Amino acid sequence: MIVLLLLAILVLLTAINVPIAVGLGIVAVGAILVSQGPQMLPNLALVMYEGATNFPLLAIPLFIFAGAIMNASSISRRLIALCLAMVGFIRGALAIVTVGVNMFYAEISGSAVADVAATGSILIPAMKKRGYPKAFAAAVCSSAATLAIIIPPSIPMIIYGAMANASIVQLFVAGIIPGIGGGLALMATAYWIARRNGWPVEELFSWKKLWHAFLDAFWALFLPVIILGSIFGGFVTATEGAGTAVVAAFLIGAFVYRDVRWKELAKSAIEGASHTAVVMLLVASSALVGVYLTEQKVPQQMAESILALTSNKYLVLAILNVLFLLLGMFLHSAAAIILVVPVVMPLVTAVGIDPVHFGLIVTINLGIGQQTPPVASVLMVACSIAKANVWEVTKVNMKFIYVLLAVLLIVTYVPEIPMSLVHFFYR
Amino acid sequence: MTVLAACRKALDRLLQFILLALMLAITLIVVYSVIMRTSGNAPSWYDEIAAIILCWVTYFGSAYAALKRGHIGFEGLINVMPPALRVAAVFFGEILVITFFVLLGWMGMRVLRVLEGDGLVSLPWVPLQLVHSIIPIGAALFILAQLLSLPDYWAQARAGMLGKKDGDEEIKEKLE
Numbered sequence: 024m025i026v027l028l029l030l031a032i033l034v035l036l037t038a039i040n041v042p043i044a045v046g047l048g049i050v051a052v053g054a055i056l057v058s059q060g061p062q063m064l065p066n067l068a069l070v071m072y073e074g075a076t077n078f079p080l081l082a083i084p085l086f087i088f089a090g091a092i093m094n095a096s097s098i099s100r101r102l103i104a105l106c107l108a109m110v111g112f113i114r115g116a117l118a119i120v121t122v123g124v125n126m127f128y129a130e131i132s133g134s135a136v137a138d139v140a141a142t143g144s145i146l147i148p149a150m151k152k153r154g155y156p157k158a159f160a161a162a163v164c165s166s167a168a169t170l171a172i173i174i175p176p177s178i179p180m181i182i183y184g185a186m187a188n189a190s191i192v193q194l195f196v197a198g199i200i201p202g203i204g205g206g207l208a209l210m211a212t213a214y215w216i217a218r219r220n221g222w223p224v225e226e227l228f229s230w231k232k233l234w235h236a237f238l239d240a241f242w243a244l245f246l247p248v249i250i251l252g253s254i255f256g257g258f259v260t261a262t263e264g265a266g267t268a269v270v271a272a273f274l275i276g277a278f279v280y281r282d283v284r285w286k287e288l289a290k291s292a293i294e295g296a297s298h299t300a301v302v303m304l305l306v307a308s309s310a311l312v313g314v315y316l317t318e319q320k321v322p323q324q325m326a327e328s329i330l331a332l333t334s335n336k337y338l339v340l341a342i343l344n345v346l347f348l349l350l351g352m353f354l355h356s357a358a359a360i361i362l363v364v365p366v367v368m369p370l371v372t373a374v375g376i377d378p379v380h381f382g383l384i385v386t387i388n389l390g391i392g393q394q395t396p397p398v399a400s401v402l403m404v405a406c407s408i409a410k411a412n413v414w415e416v417t418k419v420n421m422k423f424i425y426v427l428l429a430v431l432l433i434v435t436y437v438p439e440i441p442m443s444l445v446h447f448f449y450r
Numbered sequence: 451m452t453v454l455a456a457c458r459k460a461l462d463r464l465l466q467f468i469l470l471a472l473m474l475a476i477t478l479i480v481v482y483s484v485i486m487r488t489s490g491n492a493p494s495w496y497d498e499i500a501a502i503i504l505c506w507v508t509y510f511g512s513a514y515a516a517l518k519r520g521h522i523g524f525e526g527l528i529n530v531m532p533p534a535l536r537v538a539a540v541f542f543g544e545i546l547v548i549t550f551f552v553l554l555g556w557m558g559m560r561v562l563r564v565l566e567g568d569g570l571v572s573l574p575w576v577p578l579q580l581v582h583s584i585i586p587i588g589a590a591l592f593i594l595a596q597l598l599s600l601p602d603y604w605a606q607a608r609a610g611m612l613g614k615k616d617g618d619e620e621i622k623e624k625l626e
Contacts, residue, residue, distance in 0.1 A: 036546065039539040040528045040612065042521035044512075045547050052553065065564075068557040068585045075508040076501040084507060085480065088473055259484055262500075266480030289470055293514075296469040299504075300511020301521055307508060355522045397526055 026321050029054060043358050044304040051311035058315065067311065074310030075303050079185045084299040085265030086176055089272045090132040091291030094141045095284045096276035101240040102127045103145060108236035111225035115217020117153055118163045119210050121146045125167035126206040129174035130247035131268065135393055135401045139168035143408045153223060161409035161416045163213050165402045166423035169390040174202030175251060179356050179386045181261065182302065186364045189378040191261040192254055193449055197383045197441045205430040212426050242275045302357045309361045316366065326370035336374045340435050343367060347385055351392015355400065359389055379445060380438045387431045394424055458517065458598045465514040472507045476500060495572035502581050509588025517595035519603055525612035540607040544600065548593055555589030
């Protein structure tokens with residue numbers, strides 16, 4: 024009963040635009056006062072401090088910083104040129120290039136919003152210039168950017184790993200097959216739409232051109248090899264891999280390509296720190312609520328009441344999928360993970376779902392959530408760049424969302440596909 | 451430039467400087483530790499210090515995000531409320547946010563008194579009081595940032611335009 028009251032207060036506070044992190048803090052203070060009395064209030068400061076010193080989450084600012092360095096140099100331009108040289112001869116080439124570039128970018132960046140801002144600002148105007156409808160240009164860019172959080176590294180996976188106490192490296196490995204498969208399926212959908220509409224090819228295929236584009240982008244392509252190679256090779260942890268990413272991106276941008284725009288880099292680093300802080304404040308205040316929920320055994324009680332209805336793993340997965348899809352429509356992905364994952368984990372383990380498999384399911388769900396209004400961070404950025412109406416873009420985007428939903432269903436019900444690499448390397 | 455705008459700019463610059471320095475510090479510490487570990491001399495203080503800096507990024511960055519009104523919230527409902535209710539809701543929300551951080555800062559000060567004389571586990575000469583001082587400092591900066599950004603937020607709320615102007619500016623900045 025008290026838990027429902029606290030939830031109602033949180034919803035009410037969110038409705039009047041109190042930041043969710045602060046809303047959680049206010050709810051937790053109320054819970055501490057009611058259950059333990061005012062003498063326990065100093066715990067507020069202690070838990071808010073401890074909650075923000077979550078070591079694995081150190082990878083978030085570092086991956087954002089690495090992405091900022093890439094965006095401040097010519098890496099995206101070089102990757103686009105390479106993709107064009109590879110698939111420019113296919114009908115609807117620019118749309119396919121958009122997906123391809125996002126797949127490359129995803130191997131270095133872990134944020135879909137950063138990806139759509141970096142690639143969309145070049146590719147959406149280019150598509151509009153070649154006669155693609157602006158709603159389509161925004162839709163394909165937005166959906167392709169979702170690959171950033173499925174293909175490693177991935178910031179939502181890092182947050183999930185920290186919240187669920189699951190291996191971040193194994194989560195990264197689990198994302199490889201669905202990320203590549205999803206990317207190819209998005210490309211096929213873009214090609215199908217382009218053929219139906221008779222959209223143009225860009226350039227004739229030439230081995231010479233491809234070779235030059237490859238040489239031009241060689242170091243940009245080498246970046247994911249350094250980052251993912253060092254993490255998957257077991258030389259460094261995910262956090263240290265993120266640090267390596269910063270240094271590698273800096274060396275390539277500043278000394279190989281020599282075109283880092285320093286002012287922009289400093290600004291992006293500060294913005295990155297600010298985005299990290301927004302997530303970390305949520306983590307800290309959720310730790311505060313977590314203390315109360317754990318004391319009251321709320322996650323266990325919730326697990327028991329659902330298990331009383333069904334202990335069928337597949338049915339529980341369906342319920343959790345619907346829950347996360349709905350949450351994704353209204354909540355930022357980080358907030359959804361931080362708020363819900365600790366509460367549902369006892370249920371997940373009770374029905375025998377692998378925490379790494381579940382982390383991948385949550386990530387894809389929230390990736391779809393970034394495409395579905397009213398709260399759709401990635402879609403909004405794409406719409407703003409294209410100057411297109413959100414609902415018109417969503418209508419076109421539905422075809423790509425169906426593809427992502429198909430990926431989600433396969434990942435959920437055929438875990439052997441995403442988990443095969445995890446089993447091969449780690450178990 | 452009004453006094454308010456000058457104060458806002460000064461706080462913005464100060465927080466930007468601190469955040470940039472902390473980001474560089476985190477990167478250097480992580481890279482230094484990786485290099486030292488490969489040469490067999492992993493520093494014992496690495497985990498503790500890196501996590502502390504992350505905590506500092508959290509609270510300095512939270513104040514910076516508050517100055518830009520960038521914390522995750524849901525402004526959709528406020529925008530569609532009738533004007534009188536909208537103003538009341540925003541006023542109530544602001545009071546709650548400031549009260550929470552006053553309480554956090556106050557409790558943070560009480561914790562500091564208890565920690566007197568203690569040091570870090572890996573570097574005992576670093577006082578815990580210094581490390582934990584981020585809570586009252588962060589709370590005070592958050593309140594200051596919230597108050598300095600209040601006039602613009604208030605005007606946007608009254609016009610039913612919460613979140614819309616900032617969103618466009620953010621996109622423009624990214625496109626530049």
